[in-house]
Each structure stands twice: as structure tokens, then as C-alpha cells.
Amino acid sequence: MELGFYILLSVRTPAGFDSYGQYFLGNDRNFADLLFDNFKGREPLSSDLLHIDLMETTDEIPVKIKSISCTLEELTCTIKLIVRGIFRQKNLTEFNGYGQATME
Template sequence: MRTSYSITLSLQVPVGIHYYGSFQLGENRKEAKNVFKKLKGKKDPISGCCIQMELSEKIGGISVSINVLNCCTDDLKENVAVITREIFRISQLEKDT
């Protein structure tokens, strides 16, 4: 069974959760967790802030949450840069093997 990892972005809005983006990190659990460790944010909800980043593992079509960060827009901006850089690095490693 194929396993993949992703980071999903969501906002808490008055009617519930609004999912608006996702980054596919590949199939390596260790790499995915290392990428997520580099991100800025807090485990606990931030007052007045509702951006959530969730690291998930998808096994056979079923998604399981591994970790969650809550962040503000400035953190999100930096996190997107980190994720993009790390996805590029990971894709280069996969290309070389």
C-alpha cells in the first residue's frame, strides 16, 4: 500500500474549516517530518489568528493527522518559502537516485 505525506492549509471561518491549499511532500516519512519541524508556528491556537498547517500521512486513501501548527500570516509567508525550498531539495535527491 502506497503512503504519502502532505501539509494542508486551512482557515477557521464562521461556518467551519475552509481548506485552501496543500503541499505534497512525497513518500518519505522522515523527510516530511523534518520539513514540518522547520516551520514556524505554535501547537496551541493563536488568539485572533486562524491559519492552521497540518502534516498528514495518507495510507491507501485514508488521511491521518501527524502534527498541527497554528500560525499568523507572517509565519505562513516564511513557511511557504521553507516548504518550497525543501520540496525542491527533496525532488533533487529523488532525481539523483
């Protein structure tokens, strides 16, 4: 069973919500939850225009885990958090091989 997590960005259109981007977060549920819990936004309302969803894929079947809506300004802050979190997850380790921490 293959498991993965990703962020799905959607915008309301006359035909309903249409996704326009996604960020793959990897297979670590804890990382995905912690990152999503830091996003700017609120519980979605039917009138909101921008949605951010935390999605889980198990054997290629997507399931929405959490969802928030946001303003354009909140989305900007959230995207910065996503990129920073993915960068840290992919590039930084606790120690750099010389006994010095690479991330505080």
C-alpha cells in the same frame, strides 16, 4: 499499501476550518517530519485563524500527524521552507556526477 505525506493549509471560517492549499511531500516520513519541525508557529488554540497540518495518507485514508497555528507572517516563512524543501528533494542530489557536491 500506498503511503504519502502532505501539508494541508487551512483557514478558520464561520463554518469551521476550510482547507485552501496542500503540498505533496512524497513518501519519505523522515523528510516530512524534518520539514514540518522547521515551520514557524505554535500549538493550535481555538481562537487561531491559520492552521498547518502534516497529513499522512495510507491507502487514500488521511490522518493528521501534527498541527500548528500561525500568523500570516509565519505562514509566509513556512511556505518558503516548503517550496525550498520540495525543490531540494526533487532536484538536488548529493553529487552531480563529476564528484562535486550540488548542495551543502
